[in-house]
């Protein structure tokens with residue numbers, strides 16, 4: 001009799017096991033609706049679907065939550081705005097092959113929005129990913145779903161869920177915040193991918209207003225969202241002709257993370273800790289005020305640890321506070337080009353004088369792609385730990401010095417050298433004034449000329465602005481000692497700036513020579529020196545000659561014919577007058593020593609003006625006594 005008894009026990013245990021299996025099904029068929037106390041459990045027991053109440057709420061929601069995590073965290077809600085207020089809720093597959101949630105009074109609280117299908121073969125299944133899918137069971141094609149919950153995220157992203165766009169179906173995958181932690185009805189914030197800019201990026205909106213944005217994907221991460229290297233999750237951004245989306249995977253099977261858009265519009269990522277049996281927030285985004293859209297205004301740097309959060313970027317000065325607040329992202333712009341190396345990107349930026357900064361789009365594999373910023377830079381943020389992508393900002397060399405410590409030493413050396421030079425110059429000035437007859441050189445300066453010696457000293461920033469950062473399109477030509485640029489001062493006056501190249505033959509002596517000489521010379525056939533700049537580099541600022549140099553008329557192919565004989569004659573007479581003044585009539589005796597067509601400039605009335613006094617020499621009264629040993633000229 002023992003054998004039958006054993007058989008009965010065996011039979012019972014099999015039945016119990018079968019019952020257990022029956023209870024935790026993963027598939028919902030049209031014949032078997034889910035009631036309040038029933039659940040669907042994914043095959044690997046990772047997620048469950050049922051009627052749940054978040055927190056202490058008394059309302060019931062059709063929701064998906066973790067199955068094997070004691071803290072039954074809800075990751076998806078169907079009827080957030082239409083809760084069931086008792087235990088009468090029923091989920092079934094309706095006649096049109098849709099999921100339908102009804103209450104006691106057969107009121108439809110929620111339904112899936114798929115196309116009508118024949119209900120007989122349609123089943124719903126909860127997958128181990130946490131995705132509730134509706135599919136035609138007669139079709140054996142995996143992934144071909146009539147509807148899926150992953151297409152309609154609530155406030156949570158689990159691994160594999162997407163935020164972005166299905167461009168073919170015009171599906172907008174976005175997260176929507178809850179009203180509060182206990183009320184899953186539609187909240188104020190959404191998080192989706194903004195396709196409006198040139199580069200797609202994650203944007204958190206409050207209503208329709210952009211509130212925070214992630215910065216573009218750089219190949220490793222969204223540039224404004226932490227962290228890069230971690231053993232928790234692997235972020236991914238997909239952009240192709242069919243889809244643009246952000247998603248992530250857990251680092252491995254045993255790591256469980258989720259990200260949540262909370263009721264106040266913060267994107268938080270949580271990690272489940274087996275040890276402590278609770279969720280820990282590993283980061284949140286926006287992290288702080290620095291992430292707020294356009295918070296600091298253009299050309300600023302946001303550093304949250306600074307008492308003054310917003311600071312100007314290198315080479316920029318603060319505008320008025322009111323302007324900082326009103327300027328928006330759209331006032332700056334950038335273009336991009338994929339597949340460019342950093343070097344090519346740099347060249348591209350240097351080509352256009354209004355280019356302010358450049359960076360690689362894709363930081364992986366040494367970097368590729370080219371992002372250029374024109375005009376004002378907005379929302380640049382200093383990231384300390386996860387900085388992976390460098391932004392190269394174009395500044396004038398002098399602005400850099402004060403910030404870069406390596407340069408500081410050089411500046412210190414340069415300043416002390418400049419001090420020495422200045423002292424020497426001052427010393428000689430005093431000597432010159434006391435001893436009017438120094439050997440070989442006579443400076444015969446009458447009292448009124450000393451006033452005219454007061455040259456305008458321009459600061460470098462003024463010159464940079466006037467010449468549009470020495471833009472190539474402003475270049476007038478290349479003189480013996482460096483390029484000459486056209487510029488316009490804030491008062492509208494046009495100038496020509498001779499930028500003395502570092503390696504030019506014109507040393508400090510020649511520079512001083514030219515400045516001193518020309519400053520003292522006043523004649524209508526000599527080009528007028530407006531001033532100079534000695535900051536960082538040496539520059540001479542002349543009045544601008546619209547008609548350029550004589551050589552372009554004489555040797556140039558196009559302008560040759562415009563020079564009629566009368567004009568030629570006037571030019572010849574003008575040059576002769578200028579020379580006569582230099583040799584005889586001026587208080588100084590000056591030999592130009594480099595007179596050639598390219599050094600004769602023409603004003604708008606074609607009056608010739610002699611320029612380029614870099615090699616000129618001043619002699620004493622009696623020219624017959626003077627000899628020069630150096631060979632100069634061209």
Ligand SMILES: *[C@@H]1O[C@H](CO)[C@@H](O)[C@H](O)[C@H]1NC(C)=O
Pocket residue numbers: 055056
């Ligand atoms: C639920 O209520 C209990 C007791 O009133 C309280 O301690 C707990 O914090 C509440 N939970 C939430 C999520 O508000």
Ligand SMILES: *[C@@H]1O[C@H](CO)[C@@H](O)[C@H](O)[C@H]1NC(C)=O
Pocket residue numbers: 085086
């Ligand atoms: C639940 O909601 C129904 C329909 O809105 C309403 O008629 C009923 O009174 C509510 N029950 C409770 C207990 O609030």
Ligand SMILES: *[C@@H]1O[C@H](CO)[C@@H](O)[C@H](O)[C@H]1NC(C)=O
Pocket residue numbers: 096116
């Ligand atoms: C879907 O089915 C419903 C009810 O049977 C019907 O009213 C509706 O027109 C159908 N829609 C389509 C697109 O066939």
Ligand SMILES: *[C@@H]1O[C@H](CO)[C@@H](O)[C@H](O)[C@H]1NC(C)=O
Pocket residue numbers: 140
């Ligand atoms: C579905 O197709 C796969 C191969 O594509 C096959 O292995 C499987 O048995 C099929 N299932 C059903 C239910 O037909």
Ligand SMILES: *[C@@H]1O[C@H](CO)[C@@H](O)[C@H](O)[C@H]1NC(C)=O
Pocket residue numbers: 231232251252253254255
């Ligand atoms: C999963 O990754 C964690 C690090 O985040 C590691 O400690 C753990 O051993 C890994 N587990 C498996 C099964 O690989």
Ligand SMILES: *[C@@H]1O[C@H](CO)[C@@H](O)[C@H](O)[C@H]1NC(C)=O
Pocket residue numbers: 198199200239240241338
């Ligand atoms: C995204 O993909 C589209 C279509 O393939 C392409 O035109 C666009 O340049 C891509 N954008 C980026 C930032 O890669």
Ligand SMILES: *[C@@H]1O[C@H](CO)[C@@H](O)[C@H](O)[C@H]1NC(C)=O
Pocket residue numbers: 180262263264265266268284
């Ligand atoms: C949302 O998250 C942020 C950052 O963790 C927190 O400061 C804020 O209180 C949260 N809001 C709500 C409503 O929980």
Ligand SMILES: *[C@@H]1O[C@H](CO)[C@@H](O)[C@H](O)[C@H]1NC(C)=O
Pocket residue numbers: 351352353354355374473
């Ligand atoms: C520089 O770039 C700006 C913005 O793209 C453009 O408007 C401007 O014409 C460019 N200038 C030159 C000289 O290419």
